[in-house]
Amino acid sequence: MSVENVLKTIQENNIEWVDFRFVDLSGRAHHISLPASEVDEETFVNGVAFDGSSIPGYRGIEESDMVMLPDPEAVFIDPFTQHPTLNILCDIATPDGEKYDRDPRGIAKKAEEFLQSAGVGTAAFFAPESEFFIFDDVRYESGMNSSSFFVDSEEAAWNTNRKEEGGNLAFKVGVKGGYVPVAPVDTQQDIRSEMCRLLEEAGLRIERHHHEVATAGQAEINFRFDTLKKTADNLLVYKYIVHNTARQYGKVATFMPKPIFGDNGSGMHVHQSIFDGDTPLFYEKGGYANLSEMALHYIGGILYHAPALIALTNPSTNSFKRLVPGYEAPVNLVFSKGNRSAAVRIPVAAVTPKGCRIEFRTPDSTANPYLAFSAMLMAGLDGIKRKLNPVELGYGPLDTNIYELSDAEKGKIRSVPGSLDEALDALEADYEFLTEGGVFTKDFIDNYVEFKRSEAKSVNIRVHPHEYSLYFDC
Incomplete structure (x- = not known):
């Protein structure tokens, strides 16, 4: 859409407010609203000022x-505001007009430019499967003398004997029993x-939705793949609409990887491929899972750099509560066709040449999508450049x-880092592939590691409630 068409959209839809949005290092959106009467062509040239020092990790x-x-x-029209509002995603610049090298969306743009300059292909396509929970009640606190959390759902397995419903209607979802049941379950x-x-009204092409494996209201909605930056944009819209629709229903949605103990967590499996124009570059009939040599090298780059990648694709302490064996979590750094226990899965059911792709199953939705997708692309491109063969490197199939x-046998398989600190250590030791072509800068990596280490420390130094169960009677 051109600037002229945006201004036309404002007029035709009687838009009262234009909401300008950007993301911080963690991928959370921030916004400033201007009256529609104050928005013109110059707004798109001069931009909208804001205080970068109030955004953690910025300035x-x-x-x-x-x-x-x-x-x-x-752009998309906000479906939740009482006053008609048009939302616009933004890039970040310094006052002198220079691109800001810590802007996640700007990094995604540079990653796409690097792909083309490398002569590998014209576009990389991404499709995330971002899972979430819908709860009815969420309470938590973390203080000096108390620490707790509580979540509840009318679907939860622990509510089979709850009386507060005014007559328990049963049909609860069992632990690990939530994959695609029909109503009333x-x-x-x-x-x-x-x-x-609402997602379709906002411009996303929806492919399907369903209940997911875990009890207590786990869900998944899949939307159509697109180019790297556009998919990251779509994921921001996706999370915004999921969060606010749940709120309209008197519920709350969370993309937290492991909000409940003892059942599956929420991942963000990321499908990815590279095209040259209309030609898919990951397909070769007769190869393993019909993969081309380029695709295998891309996988080699993903798995070789995985410990460092995970600092960007699983960037929370809670991520590593999900990344444990036994709950469909892809902790094993190998690849395989149709195998959901591997970190990289090659979909083989109903796949056409243009649909041939690889799926990195380790990421979760605490990731900033602009950073995570860019980092995955850079790792894959490094694998292509260096011809990293995953078979020769011992990554399977x-x-x-x-x-x-x-x-x-498991001991022979390399696994993901066991904590956020370990992943950050790996990133500090292996980041040069990210700085190729100036996509990421060393300053960005250093700032990001410092930012995330402070999060890890804030968790590590706090008393955990389970420690009372283990040690209070010592």
């Missing part, structure tokens, strides 16, 4: 002035359908249920 107070530059290709068909309706292997 110091002595250099706080920053500018949002609206992208006319990234699945109580969330309508809320997911409403989410999909392994076409068996890895969780059923003996301990000795």
Whole structure:
């Protein structure tokens, strides 16, 4: 959409407010609203000023002035505001007009430019499967003398004997029993359908939705793949609409990887491929899972750099509560066709040459999508450049249920880092592939590691409630 068309959209839809949005290092959106009467062509040239020092990880107070530059290709009408509002995603610049090298969306743009300059292909396509929970009640606190959390859902297995419902209606979802049941077990068909309706109005192409494996209201909605930056934009819209639709229904949605103990967590499996124009470059009939040599090298790059990648694709302490064996979590750094216990799965069911792709199953939705997708692309491109063969490197293929292997056999398989600190250590030791072509800068990596280490420390130094169960009577 051109600037002229954006201004036309404002007029035709009687828009009262234009909401300018950007993301921080963690991928959370921030916004400033201007009256529609104050928005014109110059707004798209000069941008909208904001205080960068108030955004964690952005700027110091002595250099706080920053500018949002609206992208006319990234707009949608807000379905939740009482006053008609048009939302516009923005890039970040310094006051002198320079691109800000800590802007996640700017990094995604540079990653796409690097792909083309490398002569590998014209576009990389991404499709995330971002799972979430829909709860009815969420409470938590973390104080000096108390620490707790509580979540509840009308679907939860622990509520089979709850009396507060005014007559328990049963049909609860069992632990690990939530994969695609029909009503009345699945109580969330309508809320997911409403989410999909609003997502389509916002411009996303919805492919399907369903209940997921875990008890207590786990869900998944799949939307159509697109180019790297556009898919990251779509994921921001997706999370915004999921969160706010749940709120309209008197519920709350979370993309937290492991909000409950003892059942599956929520991942963000990321499908990816490279095209040259209309030609898919990951397909070769007769190869393993019909993969081309380029695709195998791309996988080699993903798995070789995985410990460092995970600092960007699983960037929370809670991520590593999900990344444990036994709950479909892809902790094993191998590849395989159709095997969900491997970190990299090659989909083989109903796949056409243009649909041939690889799926990195380790990521979760605490990732900033602009950073995570860019980092995955850079790792894959490094694998292509260096011809990293995953078979020769010992990454498979392994076409068996890895969780059923003996301990000795499992011991031969490289695994993901066991904590956020370990992942950050790996990133500090292996970041040069990210800085190729200036996509990521060393300053960005250093700042990101410092930012995330402070999160890890804030968790590590706090007393955990389970420690009372283990140690209070010592």
